[in-house]
Amino acid sequence: MSLLRRTARPLLRRIDQRIDRKLRKELGNAKEELQRLKEQQHSIELLLGSDGRRFNRHPSPAQLGAVAKQVGAATGEKHARRAVIQAYRTLVEVENRGVGRIAGGTSNILGKLATTPLLKPPNGDILEIGTLYGLFAGCLARQMLRAGIPYHLTIVDPIAPVQLQEGMEITVDASGTPISEDIVRANLHYAGVLPDRVRLLRGYSTDDDIHATLAGGKFGVIVVDGDHSAKGVKADLEWVEELAAPGAVIVIDDYDDRVWPGVKEATDEHLASGKTRFTKIGQVTTSAFLRAE
Secondary structure, eight states: OHHHHHHHHHHHHHHHHHHHHHHHHHHHHHHHHHHHHHHHHHHHHHHHSSTTTSSOSOOOHHHHHHHHHHHHHHHOOTTHHHHHHHHHHHHHHHHHHSSSOOOSOHHHHHHHHHHHHHTOOSSOEEEEEOOTTSHHHHHHHHHHHHTTOOOEEEEEEOOOSSEEETTEEEOSOTTOOOOOHHHHHHHHHHTTOOGGGEEEEESOTTOHHHHHHHTTOOEEEEEEOSOOSHHHHHHHHHHHTTTEEEEEEEEEETTTOTTOHHHHHHHHHHHTSSOOSEEEEEEETTEEEEEEO
């Protein structure tokens, strides 16, 4: 037995050496592949990461699936996942082409962009209260066209260099880009919004001259994304009661968002008042969707 062991030892040693060389080679290849993947991930992070906009733009499959399920429930659309993916492509392209950022998390933005046109608003006249850099408005215009609905944008925003929300002053945006009318108009242009399809009214949604200018309007889509205090949302809802066309879709941004409790508080009180044309027809992530009678 000892003779057999001594005879086999050199052979076993050569086999071990070959296995070691093969393992070292495979380990080296694995390290190189891991480095390539890290470099690719870094490039993707530069395009879709959170730097310069607070939230990243690479949702997980589970997140996309959750949004699609909610969009389908709110709209009855069987191809809700397709609509969410198309909205994602719009979001990434428009935000990366423009300057500044779109406010909010990716799931909430996708929910608004996918759901609004699927609810089949009666016309493409859009009123957006609060625009930041104008990028979301550009995305929504594109989504309306995707659904075959010609659009016309009316934007109401003070376009102030300081953002005010319930006593908070935000003097430097996460993107590092100042807010100005030139930037808003440039972003709308970059998004493909035609100049004759947009009306930008600088001021607050409570200003008398803004109300006078829009009196008699019948908007098919109204996005309420201005003052997030309960008082501010209440005032906006009372105003847009006069501006919503029959069948209009009203989007209440940041509804049920714990950071902005006043939005849900004011919306729920308005809907329960018995003095409204609006009915809540669904919620997708942190946006509520109302329908006007």
